[in-house]
Amino acid sequence: MKTQNYTKLKTAIRYWMLGREYHTALKAMEFGLKYHTGLRKDGVMPEFQHQVSQSSFARTLEPHLLYPDETLATIFLHDVVEDCDVDISTIFAEFGDQVGTSVELMTNQVRGVRKPTESYYSEMQFDPIASVAKGCDRIHNHQTMVDVFTPEKIDDYMIETNDHVIPMLKLARKRFTRQEGAYLNIKHVLMTQMELLQALNPVEKSELKLGLAVPLT
Known part of the structure; x- marks a missing residue:
């Protein structure tokens, strides 16, 4: 059932995207499908x-969104450098500077070398x-952590x-005010997820202090 829902989605x-003529995103989707061929950490869902x-x-x-086509493309491509060993130069060559720069920014680790947080x-x-793409990425991370990660890793x-x-x-x-609705939506989902996860995932001596981060207001 889960894999059927994935295929339908x-x-x-x-x-x-075809109806919207988001051809960069369509190309990125096919590119991502070419490289992400395994299963997720649950061993069931396609990667x-x-x-x-x-x-x-x-x-x-x-x-x-200011750049919906390019934002979707970045979402489809954001793990190919880090997880699939695709060189970032390939992303620039195939998808242009805007998407290439965004994918490079989202890439946290290249060949074992991690960027400082x-x-x-x-x-x-x-x-x-x-x-925006990072916010969407983190929402799905939160959504799929339970029963896969330890309580301590979820807390981290x-x-x-x-x-x-x-x-x-x-x-x-504050820089991209036309995207305010997107940022507020993402923040609301993340905060709701964390409140629920914290209740379901009690960790002794957790350093998580919800609400102490800079508020998005």
Whole structure:
């Protein structure tokens, strides 16, 4: 049933993008499908379900996006450098500077070398595409962590969301005011998820302090 839902959602997103003439995103979807051929950590869902689910959520943000085609393309491509060993130069060559830059900003680790967390998020706030795509990515991370990650790892993810992702969204929102609706929507979903996960995932001596991050107001 889960894989059937994935197939239906993937088809629905593809036809919607065709209707919108989002040809960069359509090309990126096919590119991502070529490389993401395995299963997710649950051993059941196709790996590319991560990207398809994010694109479905991003679709609801479309009226608030400055670059909807390129944002969707970045969502489909955001893990190919980090997880599939695709060289970032290939993304620039195939999809242009705007998408290439956004994918590069979202890439946290290249060949075993991880970017410092502070610089990773501080750079992303200046990009109207990567800042939205990262929020969509983190929403789906939260959605799929239970029964896959340990309670401690889930807590670590939420601490990063609270301390880095949400403040990044606030700073990006102040720069890209036409995307305010998208940033507020993403923040609301993330906060709701964290409140629920914290209740379902009690961790002794957790350092997560919801609400102490810079508020998105």
